[in-house]
Amino acid sequence: MSDFSAEFIEEKLIAIRRQLHQHPELSHEEFETTASIRGWLTEAGIRVVDYGLQTGVIAEIGGLHGGPIVAVRADIDALPIQEETGLAFASTIRGKMHACGHDFHTASIIGTALLLKEREQELQGTVRLLFQPAEEKAKGAQKLIASGALEGVSAVFGMHNKPDLPVGTIGITGGPIMAAADGFVVEVEGRGSHAAVPEAGLDPIVTAAHMITALQSIVSRSVSALDSAVVSVTRLHAGTAWNIISDKAVFDGTLRTFEEHVRMTVRERFDQVVNGVASAFATSAKVKWLEGPPAVVNDQKWADQASITANALGLAVVKPTPSPAGEDFAFYLKETEGVFVFFGTAGSQEWHHPSFDLDEKALPIAASFFASLAVDALRKLTSENTLGGRQHSEII
Known part of the structure; x- marks a missing residue:
């Protein structure tokens, strides 16, 4: 298990989340959001890969020594809801709001990217970062898949914030988690x-x-x-x-x-x-x-690994009640293995509520978790590939 501390970038992640929150963009309209994400990544020296997308960003870290590829996904779009939070950094665009916490997802995975970049030389493979548009329309994942974003990916990881879970708690389960x-x-x-x-x-x-x-x-x-x-x-x-x-x-x-x-x-x-x-x-x-997205069905193998990583970081792992809400992360899990988790954010309102908000203390925790999970997954896949090669040689 690789322990990444993200406390030193907490203020940066909060600033990123608040900037995104003030400038929400609906599905397929995430042009300013895309430009901002590109800017933050390139500023950190992280390579952005061109997959021909109008909105959304794909970046990669590692791969300096070959090895497997794992992907980490964040959705970036907002909702057509008039914000009623009264926050100092409330939406500046009338009738549009990050009422589902995708600003939290995006800022967290940018944090993951920053942490991984610090230790890029140590990575036993490549971490591909998927900043996906149009989740609310259930179209973005399919668009990324069609672009080739999952080519060569052995495992994919994602999350949704969960207002009813405390900060420091993560919901992990094998099998169905969203409908x-x-x-x-x-x-x-x-x-x-x-x-x-x-x-x-x-x-x-x-x-x-x-x-x-x-x-x-x-x-x-x-x-x-x-x-x-x-x-x-x-x-x-x-x-x-x-x-x-x-x-x-x-x-x-x-x-x-x-x-x-x-x-x-x-x-x-x-x-x-x-x-x-x-x-x-x-x-x-x-x-x-x-036709909407199919159910999000986690692979038990990666649910187990996510639990190991979370426990090692001191997170409280709980078995969540599956949500009847939909999530187009399901399309990724139709293509490759992976796990989708619920991240505790201690919010007072549920998703899609005009007063939706969350506790920003969860930002560095989520960034650290996904950086650690990506490194652990690469190590696990490398070990399996090496073991598989040895077994093959023994059989021969």
């Missing part, structure tokens, strides 16, 4: 009429109401009690006047699951319920699925 997050839009087509003569039409509102009620039975009757799923209808729109039965009703919402087989079962049953109810009321319906 698959799919959206749906259902259009119900009927036939309009005067509200006084409903028999002359086919009421899509009544049909939609029965659909919404019937959809709630999927989780209780089609999903095992040992599994979990959430089906939430969050919006319903129909009609133009109080005395007219409309031609169409539209409702949408979200599906959250942790297991792929549950995800597919619920989606299949969802389509069956919608079409069956539509047929029963002599209407028609179309379901449009908005």
